[in-house]
Amino acid sequence: MGIVGKSAIVTGGASGIGEAAARLLAAEGVSVVVADLNAEGAATVAESITADGGEATHFELNVAEMREAEECVELAIEQYGEVSILVNNAGVVRDTLLPMMTREQWDLVLDVNLGGCFNMARACTRPMMQKRFGRIINTSSVAGRFGGRGQANYAASKAGIDALTRVLAMELSSKKRNITVNAVAPGMIVTPLSEQVRSLTDDKIVDLVPLERYGTPEDVANAIRFLASEEGSYINGQVIVVDGGLSLGVKW
């Protein structure tokens, strides 16, 4: 897919969508930094990619910390000579209705989900401009467009990611730079993060999905891989929904 030999940072790479993206990119011949707050999980994923014949290393990262974001990019450059692909995927939920939502819950979700994308994109910008190649793929959510009860913090963070994606595409792209910035917006994907919502709703959300199944991490990772590839090089500033049709909102 034209990305063999390039290197990628995948945040939130220890689990779910990030893990699947790290594995798919590595299978394309991309060297991957699996970056996650969960250092042990990130190391396990990196070791498993290496055992499968890929190239990967891990980095303990809190995306909400600017300095750690910069150190992660420094590691990628030290280890692989460049950073071409950034999968800004780390995310958290702290769902609760507005009257019960604490300022700490609001701040954490905004700092990690949206602030993390800002920190990592900012740290990658100069290296990508110098190399004249870059693919930034942010993980948004359909909640950013449609909201969700109990998700004031989460939906706001994801709507912010959509806006950030468009602005960065305008700022960073040019023929010379060859940088694109896009987002994927998953629907209901089976990962630890969605466990609470799936169980609170007795798994009834699946009835709203025209494809009649929840998504897998690989369903989303496939879109991420495409946006990172040469084939996806004319897609820019877009939020690609990967939800099996859930957001169409009707089914009969």
Ligand SMILES: NC(=O)c1ccc[n+]([C@@H]2O[C@H](COP(=O)([O-])OP(=O)(O)OC[C@H]3O[C@@H](n4cnc5c(N)ncnc54)[C@H](O)[C@@H]3O)[C@@H](O)[C@H]2O)c1
């Ligand atoms: N699962 C879904 O249904 C769904 C739907 C829409 C969007 N998303 C988004 O997809 C992304 C990945 O989520 P997932 O479903 O794979 O969840 P997950 O819980 O399986 O993975 C999230 C990873 O992010 C890591 N992480 C959390 N805080 C971090 C921080 N401060 N710094 C670095 N890493 C951190 C976690 O340790 C974990 O490994 C998130 O941005 C999430 O909002 C998920």
